[in-house]
Amino acid sequence: MPSALDFINFYREIETGFVEKEEIEKIVEELLSYVGLDLIEDLSKLDVRATERILRKLVEKYDNKTELNSRVRVLKLMLEYGGIAAAQKLTSRVPIRKLDPDVRAKSFQPFVIGYTLEEAIKEASRCFACKEATCISGCPARMSIPAFMQAVANNKLDVAKRIILSVSPFVGVCGYACFHPCESNCLHSLIGSEGVAISHIKRAIYEHASRIVPTPKPNTGFKIAIIGSGPAGLTAAYDLRLEGHEVTVFDESSVIGGMLMLGIPKFRLPRNVVDDEVSILREMGIKFVNGKRLGRDI
Numbered sequence: 190m191p192s193a194l195d196f197i198n199f200y201r202e203i204e205t206g207f208v209e210k211e212e213i214e215k216i217v218e219e220l221l222s223y224v225g226l227d228l229i230e231d232l233s234k235l236d237v238r239a240t241e242r243i244l245r246k247l248v249e250k251y252d253n254k255t256e257l258n259s260r261v262r263v264l265k266l267m268l269e270y271g272g273i274a275a276a277q278k279l280t281s282r283v284p285i286r287k288l289d290p291d292v293r294a295k296s297f298q299p300f301v302i303g304y305t306l307e308e309a310i311k312e313a314s315r316c317f318a319c320k321e322a323t324c325i326s327g328c329p330a331r332m333s334i335p336a337f338m339q340a341v342a343n344n345k346l347d348v349a350k351r352i353i354l355s356v357s358p359f360v361g362v363c364g365y366a367c368f369h370p371c372e373s374n375c376l377h378s379l380i381g382s383e384g385v386a387i388s389h390i391k392r393a394i395y396e397h398a399s400r401i402v403p404t405p406k407p408n409t410g411f412k413i414a415i416i417g418s419g420p421a422g423l424t425a426a427y428d429l430r431l432e433g434h435e436v437t438v439f440d441e442s443s444v445i446g447g448m449l450m451l452g453i454p455k456f457r458l459p460r461n462v463v464d465d466e467v468s469i470l471r472e473m474g475i476k477f478v479n480g481k482r483l484g485r486d487i
Contacts (some may be wrong), residue, residue: 197228235267240273244376247380285303297456318336322335348371358466360466364388366449378391385407409432413434418439419448420447439487441457443480450463
């Protein structure tokens with residue numbers, strides 16, 4: 190396995206280096222110092238976890254995007270030179286397919302086509318599964334994003350779906366309509382690249398994983414009424430039903446889903462996706478009553 194010194198000599202022979210050749214040793218020394226390595230050690234020690242630590246140290250140290258970018262590029266080149274698997278993490282986002290603009294202009298169907306299974310696996314493989322997972326702190330539901338990303342990367346979509354269902358009943362809804370603040374907290378975003386396409390991967394999980402109906406705990410005998418069938422009401426009903434309680438959801442409108450059905454346009458969130466995920470709640474034993482308004486009918 191080549192050493193960092195071997196890489197420095199290789200870099201100095203490149204005619205189109207993007208940092209000055211006399212600076213390369215100083216930069217490489219800096220990168221290695223973040224993980225307690227020196228120039229004579231072989232590059233095999235730069236595994237995914239070490240690469241994550243180096244990148245986070247760079248983000249902490251450099252506000253200047255040019256300086257940050259140059260060091261990230263040196264790190265990637267060094268990983269590629271050593272044939273280190275972590276280099277595959279530092280690739281560009283898999284492009285997200287969309288409808289042709291001419292078709293989109295004449296249609297109200299979703300204009301984002303999304304990922305194929307193969308594309309989702311490739312994109313999920315960019316995830317560092319960070320020990321310091323800042324993506325989770327950016328997620329309102331605090332989903333275990335690195336866990337389900339690793340499952341998708343290993344083509345275990347049912348496992349990925351169960352990880353999401355442990356927190357939220359809305360795998361498909363999130364995949365289509367979430368504004369994905371988690372992606373802004375992704376390590377890729379922090380180093381100036383495009384964050385892992387977490388939301389689109391959730392959509393791929395919904396579209397390609399098996400249909401799963403979670404099993405509630407044994408009946409507790411408690412009966413609970415939920416007023417309103419919007420996202421908050423449905424999530425509360427889901428969590429309570431999982432604990433074994435009898436749950437009835439009341440809503441004054443004629444549809445279940447609240448603003449998911451009444452506020453988000455169909456080209457952003459297809460109605461059949463909401464209906465499908467509500468049908469799973471029904472199969473779990475949750476009851477729904479429409480046309481009942483609190484204070485008037487109840």
